[in-house]
Amino acid sequence: MCALPAPRAALISAALLCGLASGSAEARPRAAKVPPGGTGVVVDYGVNLAGFPIGTAQLSGAFQGSRYSMDVSARLTGLVGAVTGGQGSARASGALADKPLPNAFSIATRTTNSGIAVRMALANGNVSRAEVIPPLPDMGDRVPVTAAAKRGIVDPASALLMPAHGRGELTDPANCNRTLPIFDGATRFNVVLSYAETRQVEKPGYSGPVLVCNARYVAIGGHRPDRPGVKFMEDNRDMSVWLAPVEGSRVLVPMRISVRTTVGTNIIEATRWTRSGGAPTGTAGHTGGSAAGATFAQAAISPQ
Numbered sequence: 001m002c003a004l005p006a007p008r009a010a011l012i013s014a015a016l017l018c019g020l021a022s023g024s025a026e027a028r029p030r031a032a033k034v035p036p037g038g039t040g041v042v043v044d045y046g047v048n049l050a051g052f053p054i055g056t057a058q059l060s061g062a063f064q065g066s067r068y069s070m071d072v073s074a075r076l077t078g079l080v081g082a083v084t085g086g087q088g089s090a091r092a093s094g095a096l097a098d099k100p101l102p103n104a105f106s107i108a109t110r111t112t113n114s115g116i117a118v119r120m121a122l123a124n125g126n127v128s129r130a131e132v133i134p135p136l137p138d139m140g141d142r143v144p145v146t147a148a149a150k151r152g153i154v155d156p157a158s159a160l161l162m163p164a165h166g167r168g169e170l171t172d173p174a175n176c177n178r179t180l181p182i183f184d185g186a187t188r189f190n191v192v193l194s195y196a197e198t199r200q201v202e203k204p205g206y207s208g209p210v211l212v213c214n215a216r217y218v219a220i221g222g223h224r225p226d227r228p229g230v231k232f233m234e235d236n237r238d239m240s241v242w243l244a245p246v247e248g249s250r251v252l253v254p255m256r257i258s259v260r261t262t263v264g265t266n267i268i269e270a271t272r273w274t275r276s277g278g279a280p281t282g283t284a285g286h287t288g289g290s291a292a293g294a295t296f297a298q299a300a301i302s303p304q
Helices: 009-014 078-084 227-233
Strands: 039-049 050-064 067-076 086-096 099-109 116-122 126-133 178-183 187-203 206-221 238-247 251-262 264-277
Touching: 039 067, 050 264, 067 126, 078 238, 099 238, 187 238, 187 264, 206 251
Parallel strands: none
Antiparallel strands: 039 050, 039 264, 050 067, 067 086, 086 099, 099 116, 116 126, 178 187, 187 206, 206 238, 238 251, 251 264
């Protein structure tokens, strides 16, 4: 659940897939609608923990010029799913520049015993409104999230979208090297990526190179610094994300995510890659403000 304090939020942020790495997740999202002349991609994932399959997930993205929309969801399956009932769905939209500039984000998560929803309205990545339902408890040791820390951020769903640097190749190693300033409505953290290697992968719907990026978690605000889970994630060196280019666009999205946790390594790996849409759109550019900055995106849990 992206709004939960560390270690769960830390794990999600490091894994980059909101709600997946923590094990709170959900059924298929509504596929992002590909506009005429745009490009879309749908990626199905398997979720494994300590070598055991525990769920499935899906990312759906649509891109046209400088605009994007992202829908992400996951669902626990098998015995774990039967016990926890974990599911979650997230949605985001905005503009593309050297990083996503979200104007709306929402997430809804649910387990057998609880649920939480987060909605944010933004203007070019600057938070104008945010609400968490139910509100997090007021813990005296929680580091405040300052107003400055809510500017120039990306939400957890938009963080899955990596615009290519400049006009070079999508698989240029430089596209690994970036810092993702993530705010999930309650906690603010950075995910620092750095290039490790380039690999060739074969998946249904995709055959070609991927960038393997190391990942680091840096807590900024909203966390409780003395909690063991926070320190574990800040010291964690066993996190990585594989980025694959979306043909017909200037963006990359995760093919595989690996995060060492206190109970084993969590791996989220693509099982199918489906691309749709028209011709390449060229380098995405920033189009400025959007009226959507005054509205909320909507994510919902499907009835069981």
